[in-house]
Amino acid sequence: MTRYLARRVLEAIPLLFIISIVLFILMSNMGDPLATMGGRTLTRAADRLRLTRQLGLDKSVPEQYLYWLVGNDWTRVDLDGDGVPETAGTRKGVLRGDLGTSLVNRGRPVWQVIWARLPNTLLLMLTAEIVIIVGSLLIGVYSALHQYSFLDNLITAISFVGYSMPIFFIALLSMYIFSIQFKAWGLPSLPTVGMFDPQVGQTPGQVALHMVLPVFSLSFISFAAYSRYIRSTMLEVLSQDYIRTARAKGLPRRDVVFVHALKNASLPIVTVIGLDLPLLLAGAVVTERIFAWPGMGRLFLDHVSRGDAPVVMGILMLISVAVVFFQIVTDLVYAWLDPRIRYDTGRAQGG
Amino acid sequence: MDKPPERSSLFTTDEAEAPPLSLRQLTWRRFRRHRVAIAAAITLALLFVYAFGGGVIVSERFANFTDTSLRLQAPSSGHPFGTDTVGRDILARTVYGGQISLMIGLTAVLIETLAGVLIGAAAGFYGGRVDTLLMRFTEAVFNIPQIFLLIVMAKFFGGMVPNLTVLGRTYSGSLVVIIFIIGLTSWPYLARIVRAEFLSLKENDFVLAARATGTRNSEIIFRHILPNSAAPIVVSATLGVANAILTEAYISFLGLGVQPPTATWGNMLEGAYNYVATAPWLWIFPGLLILLTVLSINFLGDGLRDALDPRSRTV
Amino acid sequence: MTNLLEVSGLTTRFHTPEGTVYAVNGASFEVKQGETLAVVGESGCGKSVSMLSILGLVAVPPGEIVSGCALFDGQDLLRLKDEELQAIRGKDISMVFQDPMTSLNPVLSIGLQVTEAMRVHCGYSAEQAARRAVDLLDQVGISDASARLGEYPHQFSGGMRQRVMIAMALSCDPRLIIADEPTTALDVTIQAQIVELVIRLREQRGMAVIWITHDLGVVAGMADRVSVMYAGFIVEESDVDCLYDDPRHPYTLALLAALPRIDRRRKDRLKPIRGSPPNLLVEPHGCPFAPRCEFVIERCRHENPTLQTVSTGHRIACWVDIRGGQPK
Numbered sequence: 006m007t008r009y010l011a012r013r014v015l016e017a018i019p020l021l022f023i024i025s026i027v028l029f030i031l032m033s034n035m036g037d038p039l040a041t042m043g044g045r046t047l048t049r050a051a052d053r054l055r056l057t058r059q060l061g062l063d064k065s066v067p068e069q070y071l072y073w074l075v076g077n078d079w080t081r082v083d084l085d086g087d088g089v090p091e092t093a094g095t096r097k098g099v100l101r102g103d104l105g106t107s108l109v110n111r112g113r114p115v116w117q118v119i120w121a122r123l124p125n126t127l128l129l130m131l132t133a134e135i136v137i138i139v140g141s142l143l144i145g146v147y148s149a150l151h152q153y154s155f156l157d158n159l160i161t162a163i164s165f166v167g168y169s170m171p172i173f174f175i176a177l178l179s180m181y182i183f184s185i186q187f188k189a190w191g192l193p194s195l196p197t198v199g200m201f202d203p204q205v206g207q208t209p210g211q212v213a214l215h216m217v218l219p220v221f222s223l224s225f226i227s228f229a230a231y232s233r234y235i236r237s238t239m240l241e242v243l244s245q246d247y248i249r250t251a252r253a254k255g256l257p258r259r260d261v262v263f264v265h266a267l268k269n270a271s272l273p274i275v276t277v278i279g280l281d282l283p284l285l286l287a288g289a290v291v292t293e294r295i296f297a298w299p300g301m302g303r304l305f306l307d308h309v310s311r312g313d314a315p316v317v318m319g320i321l322m323l324i325s326v327a328v329v330f331f332q333i334v335t336d337l338v339y340a341w342l343d344p345r346i347r348y349d350t351g352r353a354q355g356g
Numbered sequence: 357m358d359k360p361p362e363r364s365s366l367f368t369t370d371e372a373e374a375p376p377l378s379l380r381q382l383t384w385r386r387f388r389r390h391r392v393a394i395a396a397a398i399t400l401a402l403l404f405v406y407a408f409g410g411g412v413i414v415s416e417r418f419a420n421f422t423d424t425s426l427r428l429q430a431p432s433s434g435h436p437f438g439t440d441t442v443g444r445d446i447l448a449r450t451v452y453g454g455q456i457s458l459m460i461g462l463t464a465v466l467i468e469t470l471a472g473v474l475i476g477a478a479a480g481f482y483g484g485r486v487d488t489l490l491m492r493f494t495e496a497v498f499n500i501p502q503i504f505l506l507i508v509m510a511k512f513f514g515g516m517v518p519n520l521t522v523l524g525r526t527y528s529g530s531l532v533v534i535i536f537i538i539g540l541t542s543w544p545y546l547a548r549i550v551r552a553e554f555l556s557l558k559e560n561d562f563v564l565a566a567r568a569t570g571t572r573n574s575e576i577i578f579r580h581i582l583p584n585s586a587a588p589i590v591v592s593a594t595l596g597v598a599n600a601i602l603t604e605a606y607i608s609f610l611g612l613g614v615q616p617p618t619a620t621w622g623n624m625l626e627g628a629y630n631y632v633a634t635a636p637w638l639w640i641f642p643g644l645l646i647l648l649t650v651l652s653i654n655f656l657g658d659g660l661r662d663a664l665d666p667r668s669r670t671v
Numbered sequence: 672m673t674n675l676l677e678v679s680g681l682t683t684r685f686h687t688p689e690g691t692v693y694a695v696n697g698a699s700f701e702v703k704q705g706e707t708l709a710v711v712g713e714s715g716c717g718k719s720v721s722m723l724s725i726l727g728l729v730a731v732p733p734g735e736i737v738s739g740c741a742l743f744d745g746q747d748l749l750r751l752k753d754e755e756l757q758a759i760r761g762k763d764i765s766m767v768f769q770d771p772m773t774s775l776n777p778v779l780s781i782g783l784q785v786t787e788a789m790r791v792h793c794g795y796s797a798e799q800a801a802r803r804a805v806d807l808l809d810q811v812g813i814s815d816a817s818a819r820l821g822e823y824p825h826q827f828s829g830g831m832r833q834r835v836m837i838a839m840a841l842s843c844d845p846r847l848i849i850a851d852e853p854t855t856a857l858d859v860t861i862q863a864q865i866v867e868l869v870i871r872l873r874e875q876r877g878m879a880v881i882w883i884t885h886d887l888g889v890v891a892g893m894a895d896r897v898s899v900m901y902a903g904f905i906v907e908e909s910d911v912d913c914l915y916d917d918p919r920h921p922y923t924l925a926l927l928a929a930l931p932r933i934d935r936r937r938k939d940r941l942k943p944i945r946g947s948p949p950n951l952l953v954e955p956h957g958c959p960f961a962p963r964c965e966f967v968i969e970r971c972r973h974e975n976p977t978l979q980t981v982s983t984g985h986r987i988a989c990w991v992d993i994r995g996g997q998p999k
Contacts (some may be wrong), residue, residue, distance in 0.1 A: 019492065020492065020495055020496060020499065023492055023493065024495040024496045024499060024500060027496055027497070027500075028500070031505075031508055031509070031512070032508070034512060043537060067423060146391075165651065165654065165655070166651060168649070169598070169647055169650040169654050170647050170650075170655070171602050171605050171646055171647070171650070172606070173605075173606070173609050173629075173639075173643075174639070174643040174646065174647060175626060176629075177625075177628065177629060177632055177639050177643065178643075180629070180632050181632055181633070181636055185633045197632075235433040272604055273469045279470065282501075283501035283502070284501075285499055286503070286504070287502065287503035287504075287606070290503055290504075290507075290610070291609065291610065294610065295629045296630075303508070305504065306507065306610065309507050309508060309511050310509075310511065317508065320504075321500065321508070324500070324501060324504060325499055325500050328499045328500070328501065329499055332499075356423065
């Protein structure tokens with residue numbers, strides 16, 4: 006197992022490098038950073054030149070990448086344009102945790118900018134993920150055990166519709182029904198804007214209340230998709246020979262389903278759920294926009310539209326690292342759960 | 357003992373074997389049984405008629421005709437789907453928006469399939485360093501969530517293509533950009549599938565036979581192996597259309613997709629969340645159309661997958 | 672001696688989109704205490720389905736047990752509810768299945784799978800059950816059993832897994848073990864070992880065995896009585912020696928003739944049975960073997976013969992007396 010882990014981590018490292026290169030090339034063409042930083046105050050050519058050199062933009066792209074990666078505080082930068090580097094660089098580079106400084110929020114470290122919003126997004130996503138896993142397990146197993154019952158057919162129909170819906174449609178629809186119409190019908194309505202009501206303050210209760218609609222929108226699609234997937238996986242497992250053996254031993258149904266079947270069904274489910282992260286992130290971008298949730302999705306949109314390359318790059322790298330990391334975690338969980346991988350001794354003795 | 361009777365009368369009707377069905381016949385038979393898939397196919401056909409046939413009934417000028425005095429009107433006999441923020445008729449815009457959305461779906465999938473198949477086939481067939489290189493690249497692209505890549509690429513490439521005039525109609529240049537970037541960010545999934553197919557198929561004897569008779573590699577790939585891996589490609593392409601339509605909707609919704617004056621179902625929803633309460637018709641109709649399209653494609657894809665699954669041989 | 676298990680008129684059908692499958696048609700057989708009954712027939716002739724029907728392991732849609740009676744301990748198993756059957760399965764009647772590669776749960780340890788039935792049926796604690804499991808695994812010939820309790824099925828070879836299955840089946844001291852082609856998926860040498868194992872255990876414990884197989888060679892070595900099945904019908908039933916010395920049904924005759932034999936001249940070709948097995952989707956009419964039978968007469972095609980006794984303990988379902996070639 007540790008060898009497996011080590012191998013996966015070692016494979017991930019070059020992958021992350023390639024990702025960073027791809028992203029960097031993309032970013033380095035993304036508009037004029039100088040203009041982003043407030044062109045009004047920099048009309049003097051000399052100032053512009055100085056800034057260009059300070060940001061390292063006069064260097065070639067591969068060099069820029071290098072500095073981005075390992076910083077330039079170990080070398081000197083030529084700020085006054087005389088061809089002689091004299092000023093010490095200030096950047097430490099990504100590998101030492103320095104993501105650079107924001108162009109839009111002048112000089113503020115990218116990390117700070119991101120960190121101000123990251124927890125909010127994580128809150129939404131983690132809650133959504135839990136809702137998805139628990140909910141779809143319950144519904145999926147129920148559906149599998151009551152195949153073709155009315156409820157099962159209903160659930161299947163709703164699932165199909167649910168996972169064909171664009172997320173903004175669900176968000177708008179839920180907004181419409183649970184907030185506006187509820188209000189019109191005199192029912193207590195759910196809030197739709199922001200994380201908390203400014204008049205009440207940021208209490209856990211407020212946040213929880215404001216989270217309901219965004220989490221619902223975020224999780225609905227995946228929830229629908231996974232209920233179906235779990236149902237079909239369970240059905241497949243339940244038709245296996247070893248389930249027949251378990252029943253032939255006279256085990257009660259409870260044991261057959263929850264001990265024998267579920268453990269086998271959980272393997273593909275783990276893989277699929279682990280791959281869900283990118284989808285949740287995508288959903289987060291849209292959901293945060295609609296519900297004005299101060300999270301990383303909105304941050305990303307804002308900074309992209311303003312051409313703030315360091316922040317955008319920082320977010321993209323962060324997300325990619327998270328995705329790769331999660332894949333490794335998923336693989337590990339899978340390997341741990343499946344004894345065929347965990348006990349990979351490969352010996353089969355005797356006859 | 358009786359004289360052995362004539363052989364033919366020994367066999368009752370159940371003994372006579374039905375003539376074996378060809379693979380295509382088998383597939384069609386199984387597809388036909390999947391009634392929902394048929395219904396979905398019909399629905400899709402109707403949607404196409406709505407979008408493209410509707411263009412004959414309603415002119416594009418009408419769809420783009422703004423009259424701010426008529427803005428935000430609820431559905432009425434004059435405007436069955438209501439009007440939008442600048443007074444344009446929503447029904448007409450869904451017709452033309454539909455044309456664009458559907459077209460984006462199909463063309464983006466074309467690009468995606470081309471890229472995915474080429475890369476997957478090369479990686480799977482040649483193996484070794486080619487495989488490693490291509491797969492590393494594929495993984496890299498795959499691991500960056502599509503929407504983020506799209507947002508960045510849309511921002512960057514967005515203004516690069518000028519408006520085009522084709523067959524007397526003007527299209528925003530962003531349309532071409534969107535098609536390309538969706539296609540260029542969706543291929544990794546298919547590439548992996550194709551690679552897996554090629555990896556397993558190239559071990560088969562028919563490939564060995566082809567090589568032994570001196571067939572060129574490109575012929576082996578395209579005429580021998582590829583047709584055998586058609587099933588997952590077809591299913592993936594079908595579902596890819598739904599994905600492309602959804603992706604375009606997402607990104608247009610965020611304001612970074614296809615730009616006006618060209619309408620798509622997605623960009624009709626842009627900013628609609630400001631009018632959730634006051635003008636729900638702004639987002640309900642385009643949203644429902646997207647839902648219907650994607651739903652039908654998903655059912656269709658499901659039916660195709662069942663029909664094309666080589667593992668079940670029963671009719 | 673009374674019958675331990677007495678099945679009469681068992682009829683099971685499956686309702687599929689392609690039509691109704693007539694899997695078992697009025698099958699009857701008995702097993703006495705400590706007796707070994709072999710059920711012989713081609714693949715798809717209904718041997719497995721019969722046993723699964725008795726134990727209530729047939730999925731009821733699409734399956735349907737149309738009629739029949741399976742008396743065990745004075746109870747008709749076919750009339751019992753699932754909970755009541757659960758108490759019998761694994762405890763009084765156990766089953767060993769054909770494919771050891773897929774019949775064990777890959778993600779649960781061997782120890783758990785062997786001890787489960789004991790803990791549910793015999794109320795053993797975890798430690799007691801574990802000790803008994805080690806004992807059982809030892810008896811079936813798995814060396815170093817206590818160390819291997821924590822291992823998983825993929826760490827055992829096919830033959831070993833089948834031994835584990837047998838250990839599982841024995842765990843609650845059942846009075847009847849139904850073995851559904853337990854050696855078909857194994858090498859011939861392993862086959863022999865498993866058969867020997869079952870014979871030894873049978874002698875030690877005195878349990879009854881129903882051994883399903885299509886291999887007449889195995890039958891000769893270990894059965895007391897034999898039932899021959901064809902297309903869901905029982906066509907011949909007798910003591911094992913009688914079957915080989917004096918087969919009376921054309922199908923049995925053909926099966927025996929088709930066996931490769933070491934004492935025949937090498938130039939003789941093997942004698943397959945001409946024709947192919949019937950389509951089970953068609954409601955059976957007349958004798959099922961008629962299309963392929965050498966001795967067929969007109970009556971065979973219209974009337975299905977029922978089982979008739981021809982001598983002590985020997986019954987056949989046939990209109991023709993094959994010894995003389997004359998209709999009976």
